[in-house]
Amino acid sequence: MRIVVCIKQVPATNDASIDPETKRIVREGVKAILNPFDTYAVEEGVLLRERFGGEVVVLSMGPPKAEAVLREAVSQGADRAILLSHRAFGGSDTWATSYALACAIRKLGGADLVICGKQAVDGDTAQVGPGIAAHLGWPQATHVMQVRSATPETLVAVRMHEDGYDVCELTLPAVITVVKDINSPRVPTLRGRLASQKMEIPVWTPEMIGADTAKIGLDGSPTRVVKTEPPPPRNKASRRITGSPDVCAAELLHELRTRSLV
Amino acid sequence: MRLNPAVARGAFRNVWVVAEVLSGHIQPVTHELVGAARALADVRGSEVWAIVLGSGVAGQTGGLIACGCDAVIVVDDPAFAAFNDEAAARTLVQLIDKYRPESVLCGATTCGRALIPRVAVLADCGLTADCTGLAIDPDNGDLLQTRPAFGGNIMATIRCSNHRPQLATVRPRVMKALDADPRRTGRVIREPLTPDPSDALKRVIEVFHSTETAVNLGDASFIISGGRGLKGPEGFNLLRQLASRVGGAVGASRAAVDAGWIPYAHQVGQTGQTVQSKVYMACAISGQIQHLVGMQSCDLIIALDKNPDTPMMQIADIAIVGDLFEILPELIRQIPAT
Ligand SMILES: Cc1cc2nc3c(=O)[nH]c(=O)nc-3n(C[C@H](O)[C@H](O)[C@H](O)COP(=O)(O)OP(=O)(O)OC[C@H]3O[C@@H](n4cnc5c(N)ncnc54)[C@H](O)[C@@H]3O)c2cc1C
Ligand SMILES: Nc1ncnc2c1ncn2[C@@H]1O[C@H](COP(=O)(O)O)[C@@H](O)[C@H]1O
Numbered sequence: 169m170r171i172v173v174c175i176k177q178v179p180a181t182n183d184a185s186i187d188p189e190t191k192r193i194v195r196e197g198v199k200a201i202l203n204p205f206d207t208y209a210v211e212e213g214v215l216l217r218e219r220f221g222g223e224v225v226v227l228s229m230g231p232p233k234a235e236a237v238l239r240e241a242v243s244q245g246a247d248r249a250i251l252l253s254h255r256a257f258g259g260s261d262t263w264a265t266s267y268a269l270a271c272a273i274r275k276l277g278g279a280d281l282v283i284c285g286k287q288a289v290d291g292d293t294a295q296v297g298p299g300i301a302a303h304l305g306w307p308q309a310t311h312v313m314q315v316r317s318a319t320p321e322t323l324v325a326v327r328m329h330e331d332g333y334d335v336c337e338l339t340l341p342a343v344i345t346v347v348k349d350i351n352s353p354r355v356p357t358l359r360g361r362l363a364s365q366k367m368e369i370p371v372w373t374p375e376m377i378g379a380d381t382a383k384i385g386l387d388g389s390p391t392r393v394v395k396t397e398p399p400p401p402r403n404k405a406s407r408r409i410t411g412s413p414d415v416c417a418a419e420l421l422h423e424l425r426t427r428s429l430v
Numbered sequence: 431m432r433l434n435p436a437v438a439r440g441a442f443r444n445v446w447v448v449a450e451v452l453s454g455h456i457q458p459v460t461h462e463l464v465g466a467a468r469a470l471a472d473v474r475g476s477e478v479w480a481i482v483l484g485s486g487v488a489g490q491t492g493g494l495i496a497c498g499c500d501a502v503i504v505v506d507d508p509a510f511a512a513f514n515d516e517a518a519a520r521t522l523v524q525l526i527d528k529y530r531p532e533s534v535l536c537g538a539t540t541c542g543r544a545l546i547p548r549v550a551v552l553a554d555c556g557l558t559a560d561c562t563g564l565a566i567d568p569d570n571g572d573l574l575q576t577r578p579a580f581g582g583n584i585m586a587t588i589r590c591s592n593h594r595p596q597l598a599t600v601r602p603r604v605m606k607a608l609d610a611d612p613r614r615t616g617r618v619i620r621e622p623l624t625p626d627p628s629d630a631l632k633r634v635i636e637v638f639h640s641t642e643t644a645v646n647l648g649d650a651s652f653i654i655s656g657g658r659g660l661k662g663p664e665g666f667n668l669l670r671q672l673a674s675r676v677g678g679a680v681g682a683s684r685a686a687v688d689a690g691w692i693p694y695a696h697q698v699g700q701t702g703q704t705v706q707s708k709v710y711m712a713c714a715i716s717g718q719i720q721h722l723v724g725m726q727s728c729d730l731i732i733a734l735d736k737n738p739d740t741p742m743m744q745i746a747d748i749a750i751v752g753d754l755f756e757i758l759p760e761l762i763r764q765i766p767a768t
Contacts, residue, residue: 179580204700204701205701261556262547262550262557262559263550263551263556263557266547266551267551289580289700289723290579290580291559291579292559292560292578292579292580292704293547293559293560294543294544294547294559295543295547295550295557295559296547297547298515298544298545298547298548298551299547299548299550299551301548302519302547302548302550302551302552303551305628306631307515307516307628307631307632308515308516308544308548308632309632310515310540310543310544311540311544313694324635327513327540328540328695329452329513329540329541329639330452330539330540330646330647330648330649331452331453331639331646332637332638332639333638334512334513334634334636334637334638335634335635335636335637335638336512336632336633336634336635337632337633337635338631338632339630339631339632342631342632347694348694348697348701348702349693349694349695389556390432390550390554390555390556390557390590390592390593391556391557391558391588391589391590392588392589392590392591393586393587393588394574394587394588394589395586395587396584396585396586396587397584397585397587398583398584398585399578399582399583399584399585399726399727400585406746406747406748406749407747407748407749408738408748408749408750408751409748409749409750409751410750410751410752411752413752413753413756413757413759413760414760414764416750416752416757416760417757417760417761417763417764418764420732420748420750420761421761421764421765423748424709427730429652429676429708429709429730430676430765
C-alpha cells in the first residue's frame with residue numbers, strides 16, 4: 169500500500185499575527201509546530217503500513233522551514249518525505265493548496281490512500297482533504313474516528329457526526345481526514361529522530377509536479393483576504409461570585425434569568 | 431466558475447441555502463441560513479432558494495418557504511438516506527451549472543464542511559469556511575464573508591470577486607431565522623438524481639443516530655463543560671443533570687477526555703470542536719490556550735473553579751469561586767425540572 173499523509177506546519181496558536189500589508193498570516197520568526205491533527209494522520213498511515221506493507225510518504229506544501237515537520241513525521245515512522253516549495257505556491261488558498269497536493273500525488277504515481285488531519289489549526293477550514301479528493305476524483309470520508317477494517321482494496325471508516333456516527337466502505341484509492349480519537353501517536357524513538365535528521369527531503373516545484381501556474385498561488389486562489397482585525401472585545405464588565413454554595417447558585421441563576429437564558 | 435468575458439458576473443443570480451438534513455429532517459441551521467440569505471437577497475433584489483437533498487423530504491418544503499424561501503429545489507432519492515458526499519457534491523454542481531446562483535450558503539456542520547469543499551473544487555469557485563458574518567456588496571454581489579481564524583484570535587474578511595458562485599459554510603446559531611409566515615408562497619422544483627458509476631466507490635453501511643449520545647455541541651445554545659476537576663466519570667452526571675434542566679449540551683476539556691471520563695465527541699478546543707454557544711459554562715477547566723481557542727467566541731462565559739486565578743476565571747463574564755461538588759448540586763436543586 170502506498171499511503172500519502174498530507175501534513176502542515178502551523179504557527180503555535182497563541183502567536184498568531186497577520187501582516188497588515190499582505191493580510192496573510194505571518195510565518196516568519198514565529199514558533200511553528202506540526203498541525204496537531206496531522207500527528208494522528210501520520211500515526212494512522214504508519215499503523216496501516218505495518219499491517220499491509222508498502223510505504224508512508226509525508227507531503228507538505230510550505231516554505232523551506234516546513235521541512236522540520238516532515239522530519240518529525242519521519243521520526244514518527246513515515247518512510248519518506250516530499251516538500252512542495254516555491255514562490256509560485258505562496259498565497260495559495262485551500263482550492264489552490266489541494267490542487268497542488270493532488271498534482272504532487274499524481275506525480276508520485278498515485279496512492280492507495282491519502283490521509284489528512286481534520287483541519288489545520290491556523291485556518292481551521294477543513295477544506296484541503298475533501299479538496300484533494302475532488303481534484304483526484306476519489307471518494308472521501310471526513311472526521312474519521314476509527315478505521316474499522318481495511319484490505320488493500322477497501323477501507324471501512326467510522327465517521328463522527330453531530331448526532332452519532334456512520335460507517336462507510338470506501339473503494340481505494342480514497343481520501344480520509346482524521347480526528348484525534350482515531351489513535352494515540354507513538355513517541356518517536358531516538359534512532360528514528362537521528363535517521364530523520366539525516367534524511368534527504370526532495371523539494372518539488374510547480375513545474376516538477378506539472379501544475380498549471382494559473383491554478384496555484386495567489387492568482388490561482390479564488391478567495392482573497394481583504395481585511396483582518398482583532399475579534400470584537402469581550403465585555404469587560406465581568407462579575408465575580410463568591411460565598412456559600414446556595415448563594416453562589418442563586419446569584420448565577422439570577423444573572424441567567426435577567427438575560428433570559430434559563 | 432472563473433469569471434471572464436464569456437462568463438459574466440450578471441449570469442449568476444440568487445442566494446442558495448443547502449439544507450442540512452439529518453435522519454430525514456431538515457435541521458434548524460437551514461432556517462437560520464434562510465434568514466441570512468433573505469437579507470442578502472433583498473439587498474440584491476434577488477431570490478432565496480433552498481436546495482434539499484434527502485430521502486422522503488419532499489413534504490418538508492413548506493416550512494422553508496414560510497421562513498423566507500422563494501423557491502425550493504428538491505432531489506428526493508434513497509441515495510440520500512445517508513450522508514453521501516460524492517453524490518451530493520455532484521448533484522449540487524449539476525444544479526449550479528443549470529441555475530447559476532450568485533451565492534451558496536451551507537451549515538458549517540460535519541456534513542456541510544465535508545460536502546462544500548468538494549463542490550468548490552468541482553465547480554471551480556471560492557469557499558469560505560465557518561463564517562460568522564455575511565454582508566453583500568450591493569453593486570456587484572460580492573459576498574463579504576467574515577470568519578474567525580486562529581481559534582478566534584483573528585477575524586478575517588474574505589471576498590471572491592472573480593468566481594461565481596461564492597460558497598460559504600456558516601456556523602450554526604450565528605444567523606437568525608425569520609418568523610415563519612404560513613401565507614408566504616414559493617415554487618417547488620423537483621429534480622432527479624443522475625446516477626453515476628462512481629457512486630459505487632463509497633457505500634454507507636451503517637448509521638447510528640442517538641439522541642442519548644447526541645453531542646451536537648455546534649448546535650447547542652447552552653454548553654456545560656467539565657475538566658479535570660470533575661475527578662471522574664461520575665462528575666459528568668452532575669453536568670448532564672444540569673444540562674437537562676437548561677436544555678444544554680455537555681462539553682469537556684481534553685484532560686477529561688484523555689482520562690476516559692467522557693467520549694472524544696464532547697471535547698472542546700484546538701483538537702476537539704470549536705463552539706459558539708450563547709452560554710458556555712466551564713466547570714473546573716483551567717483554560718489553557720488550547721481549550722480557549724475552541725470556546726472564546728461564545729457569547730457569555732461562566733467559569734466555576736475553586737482557584738480564582740485561572741486563565742478561564744480571568745476571561746469569564748461571570749466567575750464563580752467555589753467547589754463544583756457543592757455548587758452544582760445546589761444549582762440543580764434551584765432550577766425547576768421541566
Ligand atoms: C497540541 C495540543 C492540543 C490540545 N488540544 C486541546 C483541546 O482541544 N481541548 C482542551 O481542552 N485541551 C487541549 N489541550 C490540553 C490543554 O493544554 C490543557 O492541558 C487542558 O485543557 C487542561 O484541562 P483542564 O482544564 O480540564 O485541566 P486542569 O488544567 O488540570 O484544570 C483543572 C481545574 O479544575 C479546578 N478544580 C479542581 N477541583 C475542583 C473542584 N472540586 N471544584 C472547582 N474547581 C476544581 C482546578 O482549580 C483547575 O483550575 C491540548 C494540548 C496540546 C499540547
Ligand atoms: N500546505 C499543506 N501541505 C500539506 N497538507 C496540508 C496543507 N494544508 C492543509 N493540509 C492538510 O489538510 C488538512 C486540513 O487543512 P485545512 O483545510 O487547511 O484546515 C490538514 O490537517 C493537512 O492534513
